[in-house]
Amino acid sequence: MFAEKGAVANRYRKLLSRSLLSLWILAPAMSASAQGLSLDEALRQAEANSPTLSAANRQIGIAQGGRQQAGLIPNPELSWSMEDTRSQSSITSVQIAQPIELGGKRGARIDLAEKGQSAANVELERSKNELRANVIQAFYDSLLADMRVQLTQQSLQLAKRGADGARARVEAGKVSPVELTRAQVQLSEVDVELRRAQRDKANALARLQATLGQEGTPLSLEGDPTRLPKPPAVNGLWSRLDDTAVMRIARLSVDEQEASLALEKTQRIPDLTVSVGSQYDKGLRQRVNLVGLSMPIPLFNRNQGNILSASYRADQARDLRNATELNLRSDVQQAMDQWLVAMDEIEMFNSTILPSAKSAVDSATRGFEMGKFAFLDVLDAQRTLITARSNYVNALASATASWVLVERVYGDITALAASR
Template identity: 25%
Template sequence: MRLCAPGILSLALCVPAGAQTAPLTLAQLVDYALSHNGSLAALRQEEGIYRAQAEKAATPINPVLDLEAATGALTGSPAESRLSLGLTQEFQTAGKRAKRVDVAEKAREAQRWQLADRERSLKEELKTAFYDTLLAEKRLELGNRVGDLNRQLLEVARERLNAGDIPELELNLVKVELARTQASRVERERALALNRSRLSTLVGLPAGDSSRLAGSLEPGGAPQKSLAELKELARSQRPDLKVLGVELDKGDAELALARAEAVPNLNLGLVLSRDATSIEVGGIEGKDTSYTVGLRLSMPLPLFDRNRAGIAEAGARVLSATTRRSAALVEAEREVESAFASLKAAEEVLALYRGELIPQLEENLALSREAYRLGELGILAVIEEQKKFFEVNDGYLAAQHARQVALGRLEAAVAADLIGGDK
């Protein structure tokens, strides 16, 4: 028995060795990858760092305990001594503690949006790898079909050669064509294996998993939103833009903290002292012990350092964050425009294939093969028609793949599902 993989695919993956597993859909692979991808797991674990930083910012400063003991034994006055016990607490002024908590919370929020942005990027990579694998599978199937056509053509050529209708050269031409398609199959199988390996790595599937894919290159629904609506959706939805927005808020919070740092903190202390003294009067020595309680108040004087450098640094970060966010907004809109144009172009190409091209190609191939069987057409014309059949169908598969990839890019650019789910 295989070891069970945790997560949404456990039922599909935990099957006896050699048993047929259920095909995996793109939605299942995406859900599994979001739970098992290594880079995402590492980012989620970093959330503990930011949580600890927020807790540290909210924690009050520890009080300071002072203990002082003095004796006159070393100076010839053994009866003289002093013992002092003090407790000092530093109080943060100008709301520094709340401002530090605000900065830490903004950093924590930015990390959460960074995780969401990595999930967005992973989804796009995964969709592309999924359709790359489907394309490799379909190309292998197409190559196998052409190989079957060549084998059938070889049988017809042998029958005609035996009947004395064609020279042996025609039979040899068909053999060469069959050998060429068999060699191409090896390359297509290698490409399929590479794409499956990349897809398994992105998803985080167990090593050696050979689950089949359930999906199609045929496009489903189409986005119903205009380009302007998609741009607006990107501005409101994209997590990378939200990261920059939070970074800008964090910069404002850091600037407020830097200005508060210009105000010195206040140190308040409570001191308890015991003094022992001796007085000699008329040859009689008397001892006296006194206890005092005092308050100690101290604060640095901001004569030289008023945190001007810290304020300038925080201000520069705010300006930088503002510029980066403005540039990112423009770049996001350009990504949407590019992906939208690519999708429209791919759909136009598909429309050309879906018209009369593919059906007419099938009919032409069948007619040419029948004409050759009846001796009405030469072998070179049939071979050329089969090559055209393969090239056009391969182009059709590539156009379907390009449309699916363009849709994935557009969904990543706007950070939203545009057709109701990953199929």
Template identity: 40%
Template sequence: MTIPSGRFVVLAAASALALRCGFAAAQAAPAAEPPLTLPAAIELAIGSHPALRAAAHDVAASSAAIEQARQLPNPELSYLREGRDAGTRTTTIQLNQPIELGGKRRARVALAQAGLDVAVGERQARRQALRADVIAAYFDVLAASERAALAEQAAKLAERSADVVSRRVAAGKASPVDAARARLVPADARIERDRAATALAIARQRLEALTGLTVADRTLQAPQLPVPTALPAAPDRAERAPAVRRAGRELALQQARVDVERAARVPDLTLTVGSQRDDQVARRQAVVGVAIPLPLFNRNAGNVVAARERAAQAQAQLEAARLEARSALAVATLQYTQARDEAALLAQTVVPDAQHVYESTLKGFEYGKFAFLDVLDAQRTLLQARTRQLQALHDAWRARAELEQLNGDDGEQP
């Protein structure tokens, strides 16, 4: 069949326009953002948060302090001239070299090394704290998203119930009072939906502040909750808690200061070598001397006692941190176990049963077997069950994050 030239031009133009529109639509359609996993969020926060950069500068400064502590005292060059007139003057040039005794340099280096350990530990503690904050913020967004979805479902249920009531009222099978009640339920559901949307926006803002990433258009993946482990009887897990580690490093630092103060009780020796010229006899002679302070009045006893007391204080704080860590570990483990089991029970039995009861009650109301108050009660029971399930799941996530922080976990996997 021969196509007229005019129609052919029209068809060709239409085809070209369709292809161009399709290509433009393909270009305009944004690529879907990949889901934001919890390990990815933690990696983003650790790689960009200024608190960790500040901790890294502290570690670098502590490393430089060790190099400074290793340095020996500088020698002193002195020049002394006695007399003004030529031929009667005495000129002395000498070099004084302090020599540290009592292990001062070794104690000073040990103290600087303990300070570096404290700085490294603080950086690790900040990293763990930041990781815990990201986990909590991530789970808050997940929970807020679930609450927003639950509020949306509640609004739809309310609209569905109101629609059933309006149809029964129109058919003369229900009282206008039921219609008034039905109109109130969707209004309350819309208010709760708006509140849930606001809470979701706030939770997203907190997560964005930690990761530096816009998460409004990103979906989050809820990690699986592992089976609860047995409550540890040995205190070795408490030793990994950040507070216990921090207290242990502080104790080592205070003990190093005790060694520094003890070494300071030993006076330093100063060796002197030089040359002296006497113009009257036109002769130069060597000068050799030794100087050492006499510890008659100041033996650094007060500083030694103060350092020992601070070390004893650090020891007591370490013991207190161990007790608190053991108690917190036990509480967090029990909370996690209870919340996880409650969430599983609600998801497996309570919520499905409540959903079945609501569907049956609503269908029975349509056939005139139940009153509208029964429908409202079934709807309220269903929403309460879903809310309890969501709260239990959120509590389990929170307890899991706290357990990881108490255990000193710092891996990529949550």
């Protein structure tokens, strides 16, 4: 009998050893498969799959083509004509004419095209900043939505504990059934909030998938929504405002319109056309050379309408540049104020509010179970904790939104934060 028990024990040990060995072997693979999508990887995928960046890259090629075309000179023109179609007395002429641009038209076209090239390059940078901000926003929205689900699940367990305690006290005849009704109402409210949080999480993940260009692909995220970058110094932001892609595009828009105005002014000067050729007279059996010069007379059309429109467009671009700077300063200032306030709130929640609210719930629940507190005290403590958790997530969302706005304007702010 003891031998049989020993044999069974040995087989059990061998089976346990094999199971542990299998788990040890499979642990790295399981860990790798469980590894989620990080923010850096999300940014890389979004940049690789973004049609917006692809379109911005193509705009650079479009601008290159415009620059190439702007530098070309007009083609010569070959003409043939016949006077007197009778075979014995006809006169035929062959000429080649070359338009010569005067007034610096070609140089003005090249300058305008080069301004367009510069704008296309900066627009690509702005598109990258925009995409980066969108990915960060969608990524952290998903993390915060998951965090809200987890906190709501904890609140649900808390509400269930309170309801169970109230039910036990009611069944023991120590409290009124009204207390149980209140507990069940709160439990239902938290359950509704959990369903809403789960729906918001699914929507946030769907938005992130669309931002990454991978719709339908299941996502498992790796990140901590409470880990936010340090806010950069406001003075550092102001000193770098002119270097942002948004401001450079606004200035380049002014440069483009001024170059367009200069090009329109060159159109006031007519072009000269030089022609050379040969004429043969069958009747006289004689060939003569032809040389000609032609130029339009700018009597009525001196391009004055286009010059006026270009002048107003240049003034408009300057106004828009000034408006862009004012709006950027206002938006950045508001974002930084909101960011700093949110970071202070987060610190207060972590250090004081959440621990105190959790301690109050535990104390009130234990006191109620011991008959020292009324159930209203438990409900108030639970509501306080649930509200504090919700406000904590809201503070994280507010700080994230401010961070994203600054990223949208300045791009990666790591260097800016380091300079604070």
